[in-house]
Amino acid sequence: MTVLLTDFQWRIAPTGDRCLIVEFGQRADTAVNRIVHAFARQLDDLSIKGIVDVAPAFTTVSIHYRPECFGYEALRERMNDLLAQGIPQHPGLERHVEIPVCYGGACGPDLDEVATACGCTSAQVMERHIASPHRVAMLGFVPGFPYIAGLDPSLSVPRRATPRTRVPTGTVAIAGSQTGIYPFETPGGWNLIGRTPLPMFDLGRASPCLLQPGDLPRFVSITLEEYLGAQGTT
Amino acid sequence: MSIEVLKPGALTTLQDLGRYGYQRFGVVVGGAMDEWSHQVANELVGNIDDEATLEITLVGPSLRFAQAALIAIAGADLSANVGGHPIPLGRAVTIGAGTQLDFGSRVHGVRAYLAVSGGFGVTPVMDSRSTYVRGGFGGFAGRALRRGDVLPIGSRARTVPHSPKRPTAQPVTLVGGPAVAAGPTHLAGEAVSLRVIAGAQWELFTPETLATFLTSPYQINPQSDRMGYRLEGPALQRRRDFEMISEGVAFGTVQVPPDGKPIVLMADRQTTGGYPKIACVASVDLPLMAQLAPRQAVRFRTIELQEAQALYQTRARELTELRKLVLDTGVGSWAVEST
Numbered sequence: 260m261t262v263l264l265t266d267f268q269w270r271i272a273p274t275g276d277r278c279l280i281v282e283f284g285q286r287a288d289t290a291v292n293r294i295v296h297a298f299a300r301q302l303d304d305l306s307i308k309g310i311v312d313v314a315p316a317f318t319t320v321s322i323h324y325r326p327e328c329f330g331y332e333a334l335r336e337r338m339n340d341l342l343a344q345g346i347p348q349h350p351g352l353e354r355h356v357e358i359p360v361c362y363g364g365a366c367g368p369d370l371d372e373v374a375t376a377c378g379c380t381s382a383q384v385m386e387r388h389i390a391s392p393h394r395v396a397m398l399g400f401v402p403g404f405p406y407i408a409g410l411d412p413s414l415s416v417p418r419r420a421t422p423r424t425r426v427p428t429g430t431v432a433i434a435g436s437q438t439g440i441y442p443f444e445t446p447g448g449w450n451l452i453g454r455t456p457l458p459m460f461d462l463g464r465a466s467p468c469l470l471q472p473g474d475l476p477r478f479v480s481i482t483l484e485e486y487l488g489a490q491g492t493t
Numbered sequence: 494m495s496i497e498v499l500k501p502g503a504l505t506t507l508q509d510l511g512r513y514g515y516q517r518f519g520v521v522v523g524g525a526m527d528e529w530s531h532q533v534a535n536e537l538v539g540n541i542d543d544e545a546t547l548e549i550t551l552v553g554p555s556l557r558f559a560q561a562a563l564i565a566i567a568g569a570d571l572s573a574n575v576g577g578h579p580i581p582l583g584r585a586v587t588i589g590a591g592t593q594l595d596f597g598s599r600v601h602g603v604r605a606y607l608a609v610s611g612g613f614g615v616t617p618v619m620d621s622r623s624t625y626v627r628g629g630f631g632g633f634a635g636r637a638l639r640r641g642d643v644l645p646i647g648s649r650a651r652t653v654p655h656s657p658k659r660p661t662a663q664p665v666t667l668v669g670g671p672a673v674a675a676g677p678t679h680l681a682g683e684a685v686s687l688r689v690i691a692g693a694q695w696e697l698f699t700p701e702t703l704a705t706f707l708t709s710p711y712q713i714n715p716q717s718d719r720m721g722y723r724l725e726g727p728a729l730q731r732r733r734d735f736e737m738i739s740e741g742v743a744f745g746t747v748q749v750p751p752d753g754k755p756i757v758l759m760a761d762r763q764t765t766g767g768y769p770k771i772a773c774v775a776s777v778d779l780p781l782m783a784q785l786a787p788r789q790a791v792r793f794r795t796i797e798l799q800e801a802q803a804l805y806q807t808r809a810r811e812l813t814e815l816r817k818l819v820l821d822t823g824v825g826s827w828a829v830e831s832t
Contacts, residue, residue: 274693275744275745280740318738321516327806398518418751418767421751446720468518
């Protein structure tokens with residue numbers, strides 16, 4: 260028998276004329292995030308014609324749709340009816356995944372700046388980052404980019420005022436209460452603290468994304484030599 | 494059936510309407526920047542599904558057709574020609590076997606879309622033939638075209654009344670079928686008016702900032718690309734500091750980083766963003782925006798969501814009409830309803 264999640268509130272708002280967002284609260288905590296992924300799963304199972312993509316995030320599910328099939332008001336009503344009945348619960352699969360990281364230096368050019376902003380040493384930033392209880396809350400931004408919640412609150416720094424136009428592949432970065440890992444060279448606004456040689460996204464794998472929502476990553480410090488050596492083998 | 498790439502052009506990639514269904518993995522949607530011209534080109538050659546077209550940017554390629562093919566080019570005027578004879582935009586033409594198609598100087602717009610009847614024979618990746626260059630997958634070998642590439646042509650098209658019935662010796666034959674007027678263009682130097690729908694964080698900005706956003710011209714920064722258009726103009730001030738929880742974004746979302754310079758998210762946009770969204774460009778105006786060159790100025794004005802969706806539905810009906818025209822009569826003249 261399916262257990263229904265019913266203890267939640269939601270709000271629906273448009274994002275342009277082809278997307279609406281269902282928000283399950285303003286707190287990016289694990290309980291809310293589990294509801295988010297359960298609802299996304301429910302929408303997948305229903306496969307409603309006219310909905311072209313369902314993208315779960317921390318506290319929200321973005322629903323991309325074709326306005327030829329239904330307008331915003333009609334879809335919002337339908338989602339309200341659905342949510343009022345409760346969301347079928349899905350047991351999460353939480354895996355432990357080790358992520359080697361070369362912190363600081365050329366691999367993490369913002370490490371010292373983060374330390375200054377947080378009033379601690381660069382070594383302390385590293386230690387606290389490693390010790391934080393990380394959990395993957397969502398994938399987004401670019402293929403395989405994990406948004407990892409659980410960062411030590413003492414390391415909370417905002418995004419950079421002007422995003423960089425190029426952040427190298429494998430860069431481990433922090434912003435607010437999150438850690439992210441750039442799977443490709445892309446622009447990026449987060450604070451760069453290190454780099455991992457592990458490919459985050461590989462179409463050659465059965466499951467191209469290294470990390471999935473719910474996974475529990477454990478960061479391990481490696482030297483620059485170890486980083487360069489490992490990078491040569493991947 | 495194939496096309497050989499003699500010169501690749503500045504940035505020529507295969508694009509369809511995008512890779513929807515995988516944003517949960519952070520997989521970028523991508524697809525044609527100018528969805529309208531892409532679809533028009535496909536309809537003109539009778540393609541059944543959303544086939545990939547060649548998105549040709551600024552400087553076009555030189556292509557040699559091994560066999561005769563029915564093609565159509567829509568969008569930017571990049572002086573497509575065969576031996577100096579111009580190929581009209583928005584019309585189906587037959588290119589003869591062994592013929593070389595060239596492009597010349599840019600007349601208007603930025604991106605031309607070349608559809609070939611039957612589509613391009615590349616394997617879809619995650620249900621799409623769009624090229625995602627940054628990720629290195631989709632389209633032709635996951636990258637922009639290079640000299641020496643040979644593009645296979647598929648066979649997934651309807652037989653339209655003007656399909657070539659026998660191999661033609663002519664380099665170019667203007668065949669029957671509707672002619673589609675170019676989409677809305679603009680006069681060089683003039684600020685282009687773009688309609689926007691208020692964004693989720695509209696209220697976060699001061700009333701003065703909102704007035705500035707809706708009255709000041711913003712210039713497209715040269716660092717703009719398929720991912721986003723960075724705009725230069727008066728900085729947009731928030732009422733208060735606001736660290737957002739990252740959430741989904743859409744084609745046309747106008748987000749504002751802390752430096753106050755808005756960025757319009759385009760085809761290769763990230764799947765989620767953490768910057769406040771002041772607005773979203775109406776889908777019907779995105780094809781126009783996609784044709785704007787760096788340093789071009791734009792102005793924004795708001796419309797209601799319902800109106801934006803009604804305009805979008807009208808556009809969709811126009812495409813259906815075009816399909817009927819192509820199939821029923823094979824001839825005629827057809828133009829986008831002016832909006």
